[in-house]
Amino acid sequence: MRILVVEDEKRLAEALAQILRENRYLVDLAFDGQEGLDNALSGIYDAVILDVMLPAMDGFALTAELRRQKVMTPVLMLTARDQIADKVAGLDSGADDYMTKPFSPEELLARVRALMRRQGEILPDEAVFEDLTLNLSSGDLRCGVRSVHLNYKEFEICRLLMANPRAAVSKETLIVKVWGYDSGAEDNNVEAYISFLRKKLAFLGSRVGIEALRKVGYRLEGNRTC
Ligand code: CA
Numbered sequence: 001m002r003i004l005v006v007e008d009e010k011r012l013a014e015a016l017a018q019i020l021r022e023n024r025y026l027v028d029l030a031f032d033g034q035e036g037l038d039n040a041l042s043g044i045y046d047a048v049i050l051d052v053m054l055p056a057m058d059g060f061a062l063t064a065e066l067r068r069q070k071v072m073t074p075v076l077m078l079t080a081r082d083q084i085a086d087k088v089a090g091l092d093s094g095a096d097d098y099m100t101k102p103f104s105p106e107e108l109l110a111r112v113r114a115l116m117r118r119q120g121e122i123l124p125d126e127a128v129f130e131d132l133t134l135n136l137s138s139g140d141l142r143c144g145v146r147s148v149h150l151n152y153k154e155f156e157i158c159r160l161l162m163a164n165p166r167a168a169v170s171k172e173t174l175i176v177k178v179w180g181y182d183s184g185a186e187d188n189n190v191e192a193y194i195s196f197l198r199k200k201l202a203f204l205g206s207r208v209g210i211e212a213l214r215k216v217g218y219r220l221e222g223n224r225t226c
Contacts, residue, residue, distance in 0.1 A: 033057025
C-alpha cells in the first residue's frame, strides 16, 4: 500500500511517515500543494493524507482538482481547524474523511484502514496463491511448515504478483509501485529482487515460480515442475 502525505510542517510530515512506515505502508512526502497535486495525479497511490493549509495550493483546491481529473484515490484531510464549515468544505471538495489535529497514531491508522476499506479494497490478513501464504502484517511468506521473512521490497513485489495471480505485472509497474516513479530505479533493480524472491521460493520448497515474460513482465505460475 502506497500513501502520499502532503504536509508542509516537516516535523509532522516525518512523524506521519514514520507511523505509517512502521505499519508497512510505503510513504512518499510532498511539502506543498502543487508538489502534492503533481504526485497524486500519477494515480499510483492507495490513499492521500492531505493537510488543508498548504503553500502553493490548499487541500480543498488540490482535492477538487484531483477529482476533476478523475483521480479517485481516497483522501484523508488533516487540519488543526475543527470548524464544521471546514469539514463541509473538505467533504464537498471530494475528500473521503476528515481528521483534526492533534490525533493519536491509533486514530490515524484506523482511519487509513477505513479509507481503504471504503475504497472497496479488501484488506485480508493474508494473500494466498497455490501453496503460498503471505502474511500481510508480518511480511512472512509461508509454504507448508516452512516460512521466510520478506524484506520491504520483496514483500511489495510478492504482494503485487499475488494480487494479480496469473496476470503479468510489468517491470514499469513494479518500479513505480515499489521504488517510486522518481526513484531512478531500473530494470536491473527489479531483476535483482525477482531473483531474491525466487531463491526464497526455492528455500520454501514451493511449487510456485515467477515466470518472466519477455517485454511484458512477471507473473506467478503454479504447479511448477522442478
Ligand atoms: Ca499546514
